[in-house]
Amino acid sequence: MRRWNGWGDESVRATLAPEALAFLREAVGTPQPVPDAELATVCARIPDSRLPPHPLVDTAPEARLRSSLGQSLGDWIALRFGALPRVSDGVAHPTHRAEVRTLLDWAQAVGALVIPCGGATSVVGHLTPEAAEPRPVLTLNLSRMRTMTRLDAEAQLATFEAGVLGPDLEAQLRAKGFTLGHFPQSFEQASLGGWVVTRSSGQQSLRYGRAEHWFAGGTMLAPQAECTIPPLPASSAGPDLREWVLGSEGRLGVLTDVTVRVTKLPEVERFVGVFFPGWEAGVAATRELAQSKLGGLSMLRLANAVETRTTLKLAGHAGAIAWLERVLGWRGCGDGKVLLFVGLTGSASQVRATEREARAVWRTHGGVGTGTVLGQKWAAKRFAGVYLRNALWDAGFMVDTMETAVPWGRTTAMVNAIETAGREALTAMGERCHAYTHLSHVYPTGSSVYSTFVLRVGATAEESRARWQALKAAVTQAIVAQGGTVSHQHGVGRDHAPYLGAEKGAAGLAAIDALIQHADPNGLLASGNLRPVR
Numbered sequence: 046m047r048r049w050n051g052w053g054d055e056s057v058r059a060t061l062a063p064e065a066l067a068f069l070r071e072a073v074g075t076p077q078p079v080p081d082a083e084l085a086t087v088c089a090r091i092p093d094s095r096l097p098p099h100p101l102v103d104t105a106p107e108a109r110l111r112s113s114l115g116q117s118l119g120d121w122i123a124l125r126f127g128a129l130p131r132v133s134d135g136v137a138h139p140t141h142r143a144e145v146r147t148l149l150d151w152a153q154a155v156g157a158l159v160i161p162c163g164g165a166t167s168v169v170g171h172l173t174p175e176a177a178e179p180r181p182v183l184t185l186n187l188s189r190m191r192t193m194t195r196l197d198a199e200a201q202l203a204t205f206e207a208g209v210l211g212p213d214l215e216a217q218l219r220a221k222g223f224t225l226g227h228f229p230q231s232f233e234q235a236s237l238g239g240w241v242v243t244r245s246s247g248q249q250s251l252r253y254g255r256a257e258h259w260f261a262g263g264t265m266l267a268p269q270a271e272c273t274i275p276p277l278p279a280s281s282a283g284p285d286l287r288e289w290v291l292g293s294e295g296r297l298g299v300l301t302d303v304t305v306r307v308t309k310l311p312e313v314e315r316f317v318g319v320f321f322p323g324w325e326a327g328v329a330a331t332r333e334l335a336q337s338k339l340g341g342l343s344m345l346r347l348a349n350a351v352e353t354r355t356t357l358k359l360a361g362h363a364g365a366i367a368w369l370e371r372v373l374g375w376r377g378c379g380d381g382k383v384l385l386f387v388g389l390t391g392s393a394s395q396v397r398a399t400e401r402e403a404r405a406v407w408r409t410h411g412g413v414g415t416g417t418v419l420g421q422k423w424a425a426k427r428f429a430g431v432y433l434r435n436a437l438w439d440a441g442f443m444v445d446t447m448e449t450a451v452p453w454g455r456t457t458a459m460v461n462a463i464e465t466a467g468r469e470a471l472t473a474m475g476e477r478c479h480a481y482t483h484l485s486h487v488y489p490t491g492s493s494v495y496s497t498f499v500l501r502v503g504a505t506a507e508e509s510r511a512r513w514q515a516l517k518a519a520v521t522q523a524i525v526a527q528g529g530t531v532s533h534q535h536g537v538g539r540d541h542a543p544y545l546g547a548e549k550g551a552a553g554l555a556a557i558d559a560l561i562q563h564a565d566p567n568g569l570l571a572s573g574n575l576r577p578v579r
C-alpha cells in the first residue's frame with residue numbers, strides 16, 4: 046500500500062545511521078520532531094464533494110486526498126501536519142480510453158474542472174486545485190490504464206496505456222527483451238503519461254534520452270478533439286505535434302496512449318565511482334566525457350564536495366568510509382574531493398572500450414577510479430534512497446530539491462548562486478539550511494544542476510511552510526537571475542508558473558496561452574499549471 050503522507054510503499058522503512066543524524070544536527074541545528082496528523086482525522090476535515098454522483102467517480106475523502114497532492118515539500122507539510130489545501134471533489138480511475146472521453150464529456154456537462162493524474166509524484170504543485178476555483182474538481186487518475194497494447198519488435202516501438210507506472214512498464218518490456226531505460230529517481234511511483242507531459246529525465250539519459258527523445262507518438266484527448274500522433278521515425282512535415290503533448294502538464298488534454306522508442310536489454314551495465322581532487326577538475330572531466338560521444342556511457346553524475354561529504358556520511362559504514370578517505374587522501378583527493386559516478390551500458394566489448402577511453406580522460410584530470418563497489422551500491426539504492434526522506438522527517442528534518450540547466454561556462458556560477466541563496470534564505474528566520482549539489486544530466490553543450498536542501502521542520506505547518514516558501518523563492522530567483530531554465534526535469538506546475546515568462550518571454554507566453562485557448566476553450570482543464578487561469 047502506498048504511503049499517504051510521504052514517499053513510497055508503507056512497508057519500506059528507511060533508517061538513518063546515528064552519525065548521519067549527528068552530521069545534520071551539526072549542519073542545521075537540533076530538530077524538534079512533530080507528531081504526524083492521523084489519516085482518519087485529516088479525512089474527517091475534508092468537506093463534502095460538490096460533484097453529482099457518477100458510477101465511475103469515487104467521492105470518498107481518502108481517495109480524493111490521495112490524488113490531490115503530490116510530493117513537493119509544500120505537499121508534505123500539508124499532509125504531515127494535516128493542514129490541507131483544497132482537495133478535489135472526486136476521483137475517477139478510468140480503465141480505457143473510451144471511459145476517459147465519457148468522463149471528460151460528463152465533467153463538461155456538470156460544469157466541473159478536470160485535473161489528470163498519473164503517479165502523483167509531482168514536486169511542483171501540479172495536482173492541487175486552486176483555492177479560488179469556483180467549480181467542483183474531478184481528478185482523472187489513470188493508474189488503472191497500464192497495459193502494453195502493442196510491441197513492434199522490428200521497429201523497436203512499444204505502445205502503452207499512459208497510466209502505467211515505471212516498474213510495471215519495465216517488467217512488461219523486459220519480458221520481451223526490451224527496455225525503455227527511463228529511470229528517474231521517482232521511477233517506482235511515476236507514470237509514463239506523467240513523464241511525457243512533464244518532459245521528464247531518467248538517470249541514464251545519456252544513453253536513453255529524455256522524454257522528448259523516446260516519446261514517438263500517441264493519443265491525447267483534448268476537451269473537444271482527439272489527436273493521434275503516428276510514431277514516424279522522422280518527419281519534415283511542418284511543426285511536430287509531439288511538442289503539443291510534451292510539457293503540456295494536463296492543460297491541453299489527457300494523454301491516454303503513448304508509443305515509445307525502446308532498445309534491446311543491454312548485455313552489460315555497471316557504475317564506476319571516480320574521485321577528483323576538486324570541483325573544477327571534476328567538471329572538466331565530466332564535460333570532456335559528455336562531449337566525447339563514447340557510445341557506452343549511460344550516466345555521468347558529478348557530486349560537489351558538500352554532496353560527496355554528505356553522501357559518504359549518510360551512507361553509514363563509518364569504518365569503511367574512513368579507510369577509503371585515507372587512501373583517497375594519499376592519492377590527492379582530500380577535503381575538497383568530488384565524486385563522479387560513471388554509468389557504462391551496452392555490449393561487453395563496447396563497455397570495455399568505453400571504460401578504457403573514459404579512464405584515460407578522467408586520469409588526465411587527476412581522477413582516481415575506485416572500481417564498481419561504490420557505483421554498484423549507488424545503483425542498488427537508486428530508488429531506495431528516497432525513502433530516507435521519510436526517516437529524515439520523522440527525525441525533524443525536511444528536504445527539498447531544485448534543479449535547472451545551463452551551458453557549461455555558467456555551471457559553477459549557477460551552483461554557487463543556488464547554494465548561497467539556499468543557505469541565506471532562512472537567516473532572517475534564525476534557521477540554517479544545508480545545501481549540496483550534483484550535475485545529474487549532461488549534454489555536449491551544458492549540464493543540469495540539481496541541488497538538495499535540508500532544513501528543520503517548524504513547530505507548526507505555518508512555520509514550516511514559511512521556511513519552505515522562503516527557500517523556494519530565493520533559489521528560484523537565483524536560478525532565473527543566472528539565466529537557467531525554470532526547470533530541467535520537474536516541470537512548471539503552479540509553483541514555477543510565475544517564473545515561466547523569464548524563459549519564454551511575452552511572445553512565448555502568448556503562444557502558450559493561444560494553444561491552451563485552442564485546445565481547451567472552455568477551461569475544462571484550467572488547473573493553473575503553466576499559466577494562471579484567466
Ligand SMILES: Cc1cc2nc3c(=O)[nH]c(=O)nc-3n(C[C@H](O)[C@H](O)[C@H](O)COP(=O)(O)OP(=O)(O)OC[C@H]3O[C@@H](n4cnc5c(N)ncnc54)[C@H](O)[C@@H]3O)c2cc1C
Pocket residue numbers: 052115116160161162163164165166167168171172187207208228229230231234235236237238239240241242243244245246247248294295296298299300301431534535536574
Ligand atoms: C523523490 C522524487 C524524485 C524525482 N526524480 C525525478 C527524476 O529523476 N527525473 C524527473 O524527470 N522527475 C523526477 N521527479 C518528478 C516527478 O516524478 C516527475 O515530474 C514525473 O514525470 C511525474 O509523473 P507522474 O506520473 O507522477 O505525474 P503526476 O504527478 O501524476 O502529474 C504531473 C502532471 O502531469 C499531468 N499528467 C499526468 N498524467 C497525465 C496524462 N496521462 N495526461 C495528461 N496529463 C497528465 C498532471 O495533470 C500533472 O499536471 C521526482 C519526484 C520525486 C517525488
